[in-house]
Amino acid sequence: MAQKAAEKAPAFFGQQEYAKGLDGVIACETHINYIDGAAGKMIYRGYDVEEIGEQTNYEETAYLLIYGKLPTQSELDDFTAKLISYRSVPPEVIQVLKIIPTAKTHPMSALRTGVSALGTFNPDAEEQSVENYEDIGLQLIAKLATIAGAVQRIRAGKEPVEPDPSLDHSANFCYMMTGEKPSEVFEKMMGLSLVLHADHGVNASTFSSMVVISSLTDMYSAIAAGIGSLKGPLHGGANEQVLYMLNEIGSADKADEYMDNAIKNKVKIMGFGHRVYKAYDPRARIFALHSKELCEAAGKPELYEIAKRVEEKVIDAYGAKGIFPNVDFYSGTIYHCLGIETAMFTPLFAVSRVAGWVARILEYLPQNRIFRPRAVYLGEKDLQYVPIDQR
Ligand code: MLT
Numbered sequence: 311m312a313q314k315a316a317e318k319a320p321a322f323f324g325q326q327e328y329a330k331g332l333d334g335v336i337a338c339e340t341h342i343n344y345i346d347g348a349a350g351k352m353i354y355r356g357y358d359v360e361e362i363g364e365q366t367n368y369e370e371t372a373y374l375l376i377y378g379k380l381p382t383q384s385e386l387d388d389f390t391a392k393l394i395s396y397r398s399v400p401p402e403v404i405q406v407l408k409i410i411p412t413a414k415t416h417p418m419s420a421l422r423t424g425v426s427a428l429g430t431f432n433p434d435a436e437e438q439s440v441e442n443y444e445d446i447g448l449q450l451i452a453k454l455a456t457i458a459g460a461v462q463r464i465r466a467g468k469e470p471v472e473p474d475p476s477l478d479h480s481a482n483f484c485y486m487m488t489g490e491k492p493s494e495v496f497e498k499m500m501g502l503s504l505v506l507h508a509d510h511g512v513n514a515s516t517f518s519s520m521v522v523i524s525s526l527t528d529m530y531s532a533i534a535a536g537i538g539s540l541k542g543p544l545h546g547g548a549n550e551q552v553l554y555m556l557n558e559i560g561s562a563d564k565a566d567e568y569m570d571n572a573i574k575n576k577v578k579i580m581g582f583g584h585r586v587y588k589a590y591d592p593r594a595r596i597f598a599l600h601s602k603e604l605c606e607a608a609g610k611p612e613l614y615e616i617a618k619r620v621e622e623k624v625i626d627a628y629g630a631k632g633i634f635p636n637v638d639f640y641s642g643t644i645y646h647c648l649g650i651e652t653a654m655f656t657p658l659f660a661v662s663r664v665a666g667w668v669a670r671i672l673e674y675l676p677q678n679r680i681f682r683p684r685a686v687y688l689g690e691k692d693l694q695y696v697p698i699d700q701r
Pocket of ligand 1: 514584
């Protein structure tokens with residue numbers, strides 16, 4: 311049998327189209343999210359994200375993504391109460407975060423470590439029922455904000471604060487980072503950002519968490535994998551790289567020269583282009599509007615002007631190829647104006663995206679098949695082993 315399968319292998323590969331980076335490969339079925347890349351549109355469970363972004367809070371969005379419908383008021387109240395009851399993390403997890411060498415560790419690595427540590431304190435972590443995966447998923451949605459808040463406080467040399475049950479998810483997250491109840495603007499922007507980042511097709515971090523769960527391992531491992539993937543500069547980590555670039559440019563009048571050089575030398579410009587969108591990312595459109603307002607209100611209008619000039623130059627050079635700002639381009643300018651440390655931008659993304667990871671995992675598990683692609687073998691064959699003293 312094994313011999314027959316091996317003989318078949320070359321023919322099998324010959325018939326398959328090899329798609330580098332799984333470009334365009336359909337990996338699963340979903341009802342959660344659809345992106346029309348040509349039109350620059352994105353929907354959560356049928357609802358346009360631009361409308362959802364303006365109308366809902368994070369809890370309502372998470373409910374929609376996970377359960378497939380907008381909740382009634384009592385369903386939302388129960389869901390919100392459950393998330394509030396799940397916010398605390400064991401003090402030992404905070405201890406683990408405190409012994410991480412903060413100055414040298416990216417906060418995404420601390421977040422990933424926090425999730426791994428959290429799993430070791432749950433005696434039910436390995437139980438494989440759908441109910442258990444769902445329950446731990448909801449716990450992780452609630453607790454990731456607590457861990458990220460603690461990571462920020464420890465980085466700032468401050469003591470982490472306990473969650474405040476009187477605040478909704480986004481306001482409480484702001485509170486746990488700063489130790490103060492957020493202003494109306496801070497709360498509104500954080501809410502919008504958490505809603506807009508909550509899910510986005512089979513992106514790398516979502517796929518990573520699905521691949522990991524497909525072996526029927528525990529939920530903590532899958533979410534830790536999602537965080538590890540999101541951290542990279544080609545994924546969620548791009549938002550902080552954008553701000554470093556805008557700071558490096560320094561002023562709007564230097565943007566042209568900087569960009570001309572970058573374009574001439576084919577330097578990768580973070581925050582632009584997307585595997586799926588060949589038009590403006592709808593999330594970037596929303597963030598661009600708020601970025602202008604916020605930069606002006608924060609007395610940093612130049613930051614928006616630099617960003618706008620960079621956008622114009624990139625669209626001028628690459629717009630015809632379908633390269634436009636993506637979600638990461640303007641989000642950082644908003645976080646910066648809210649006073650958030652640049653290294654914390656990607657953890658903010660994770661605190662939101664965990665709802666998408668959980669929704670996708672719960673959707674995939676009932677139809678689970680372990681992910682197991684194959685590779686085109688380009689190496690040698692039929693070599694004879696040479697003993698080490700004869701090489
Ligand atoms: C995301 O939201 O995950 C990013 O836009 C990346 C992607 O969708 O591939």
